[in-house]
Amino acid sequence: PSRPVMSGGGGNSLSAAASAGRCSHASAYVRSRASRAQRSRRSGQQAGAGESLLGRLWWGPEATKEDRDAAIEPSETVGPEPLRRSLLTERGLFLSLVAFRCANALLLHTHFVPDEFWQSVEVAHRSAFGYGHLTWEWQAGLRSPLYPGAFALLFKLLQLAGADSRLAVAKLPRLLQACLAAVADFYLYRFSRRVAGQRAAQWALICQLLNWFTLYTAPRTLSNCVEWLLTTVGLYYYPWPEAQSRKAQWKFALAVAAACALRPTSAVPWLMLCLWHAARSRRRLGRLLALYGATGLLVLAVSGLADKHYYGRWTLSQLNFLHYNLLSDIGSFYGVHPWHWYITQGIPAILGPHLPLYLYASYQSWRQRRRVETALTLLVIWTLYVYSFLAHKEFRFVFPLLPLMMHQCGLCLSELGPALRKAAVACLCCLGIPAALYFCLIHQRGPLDAVNHLGKDAELRLTRTGVPAHLDPDLHFLFLAPCHSTPLYSHLHSNVSTRTLDCSPNWRDQPGYVEEQEAFYSDPAGFASRLLDTERRPSHILLFDSLLPRLRGLLETRGFTLRKKFFNSHFEDGRRSHYLLLFCRSDWV
Ligand SMILES: *[C@@H]1O[C@H](CO)[C@@H](O)[C@H](O)[C@H]1NC(C)=O
Numbered sequence: 001p002s003r004p005v006m007s008g009g010g011g012n013s014l015s016a017a018a019s020a021g022r023c024s025h026a027s028a029y030v031r032s033r034a035s036r037a038q039r040s041r042r043s044g045q046q047a048g049a050g051e052s053l054l055g056r057l058w059w060g061p062e063a064t065k066e067d068r069d070a071a072i073e074p075s076e077t078v079g080p081e082p083l084r085r086s087l088l089t090e091r092g093l094f095l096s097l098v099a100f101r102c103a104n105a106l107l108l109h110t111h112f113v114p115d116e117f118w119q120s121v122e123v124a125h126r127s128a129f130g131y132g133h134l135t136w137e138w139q140a141g142l143r144s145p146l147y148p149g150a151f152a153l154l155f156k157l158l159q160l161a162g163a164d165s166r167l168a169v170a171k172l173p174r175l176l177q178a179c180l181a182a183v184a185d186f187y188l189y190r191f192s193r194r195v196a197g198q199r200a201a202q203w204a205l206i207c208q209l210l211n212w213f214t215l216y217t218a219p220r221t222l223s224n225c226v227e228w229l230l231t232t233v234g235l236y237y238y239p240w241p242e243a244q245s246r247k248a249q250w251k252f253a254l255a256v257a258a259a260c261a262l263r264p265t266s267a268v269p270w271l272m273l274c275l276w277h278a279a280r281s282r283r284r285l286g287r288l289l290a291l292y293g294a295t296g297l298l299v300l301a302v303s304g305l306a307d308k309h310y311y312g313r314w315t316l317s318q319l320n321f322l323h324y325n326l327l328s329d330i331g332s333f334y335g336v337h338p339w340h341w342y343i344t345q346g347i348p349a350i351l352g353p354h355l356p357l358y359l360y361a362s363y364q365s366w367r368q369r370r371r372v373e374t375a376l377t378l379l380v381i382w383t384l385y386v387y388s389f390l391a392h393k394e395f396r397f398v399f400p401l402l403p404l405m406m407h408q409c410g411l412c413l414s415e416l417g418p419a420l421r422k423a424a425v426a427c428l429c430c431l432g433i434p435a436a437l438y439f440c441l442i443h444q445r446g447p448l449d450a451v452n453h454l455g456k457d458a459e460l461r462l463t464r465t466g467v468p469a470h471l472d473p474d475l476h477f478l479f480l481a482p483c484h485s486t487p488l489y490s491h492l493h494s495n496v497s498t499r500t501l502d503c504s505p506n507w508r509d510q511p512g513y514v515e516e517q518e519a520f521y522s523d524p525a526g527f528a529s530r531l532l533d534t535e536r537r538p539s540h541i542l543l544f545d546s547l548l549p550r551l552r553g554l555l556e557t558r559g560f561t562l563r564k565k566f567f568n569s570h571f572e573d574g575r576r577s578h579y580l581l582l583f584c585r586s587d588w589v
Helices: 020-046 049-059 065-069 081-086 090-106 115-129 136-140 146-160 166-196 198-210 212-217 223-237 246-262 264-280 282-311 317-327 330-334 341-367 371-387 395-415 418-441 446-465 516-522 524-534 545-557
Strands: 476-480 497-500 540-544 560-567 579-585
Touching: 090 166, 115 146, 115 166, 115 223, 146 166, 146 246, 146 282, 166 198, 166 223, 166 371, 166 395, 166 446, 198 212, 198 395, 198 418, 212 341, 212 395, 212 418, 223 246, 223 264, 223 395, 246 264, 246 282, 264 282, 264 317, 264 371, 264 395, 282 317, 341 371, 341 395, 341 418, 371 395, 395 418, 446 540, 446 560, 446 579, 476 524, 516 524, 524 545, 540 545, 545 560, 545 579
Parallel strands: 476 497, 476 540
Antiparallel strands: 540 579, 560 579
């Protein structure tokens, strides 16, 4: 009985909006909106160059009028009125996404992987404030300084504004990353709309916003998250057979080149799409190769100059990365997984409740011979196939594949019957949101809480004694925990003297090399007692509670008492156990 509310772009109205009363209300609303939009467009034409320049900066030069006006249709949206109104324009949609991801970032209180601090904000902290720890990758020149450079710039601005408080330094990088995540969401929506229409785009966006792993990972300061963003942007600009646009090609090439410069492994998925593109444009192959070549060289030049500036010598971080990871196989130092890990654990875990929907969607797109979606399925299979050969596997390495899967889930959802769709979305909400909250708020929150506490102690000490932290003879933090289990100066934001266990692989090929962390774990009490005898006396010692039975006696005889216990996790993950314990010198005030 429900009548489509709006002509054009048309889909059936959503079941939620199907009741007649709300329908007529919505159509009146649409009419008033449309006439207002027309009026404002007319006045916009008279408004002069300033407005259009701003508009261009905001939307990018390629945004057409339809792009600006046709965001989510009201007949397609559910939810409270203010939210629906904000989704009527692309700008409103983008700002809503920024607000959503910022809230997402502020809800994030947990630790995922060491790289989110040690390969980004810690390095940036050192560049901006002059102190911070560099891991071996930064000594060997494996990483491109471009990504931490963004945070270094942010820190420098904070410092110039005199606003570099501990809280700001710890939180703002995640908020910056949240804005990038909003751009990624927005481009997923645009990509989906371009290849499958408005309705599919809207559901793809909803799938992405409900995916627990995206909520857990997107605002983190990981280079994988930028790779994820660039993948989505690249997909939008990719010359799909249905919707080719010559102008977008160099943007596509730029996104791909930037993704590969940032993480050379992204070349794997793009290789397939680029070959497909080349196969389709055989007559213009020369021009295409010139375009790819020129963009690649440009990005390589920028990245090379950044490497030269940061490392002070001519080096190419991407080459070093490949050298150490593929040839020396240093990746397997960080753990070896069975070949089927991505299929049996990686992908099912990051998809979570979206998994059945995704499998059904892939089957459907193959059965209905949809070219774009079948290509996306093949892309996922190809990437997983190649990544499965690498010994070291992680969830975040396949994070850039998630948006493609979300697009397919969205398309599938948009084609389901209203009742089935409602049930599917309810299922995604009921399983996805609690999982996201648990992982964002509870699981592995110990490291951040503990370092936050240490930072507070250092601040208190400074106000009490007035002596700068690095000149204070009594202030020294010792971490008897697996290396990089907690963030360091990026969250302490105080030049305290610290001591952590080293766990670099033997990248300098020293004979008879014993990793310090292994030496510690083979004899914790002996190692700790030697350390306390020969090195500076710590004021604070941080350790996981699994070591307590073996270290309690030693710590008590050396005059340390348990000061605080931080909850970490319900699951014991190797050496990282349920609680983090903070011991302080008994005479510490
Ligand atoms: C930080 O402390 C170290 C010594 O612990 C000192 O050499 C260095 O100059 C300090 N840096 C800053 C910026 O205070």
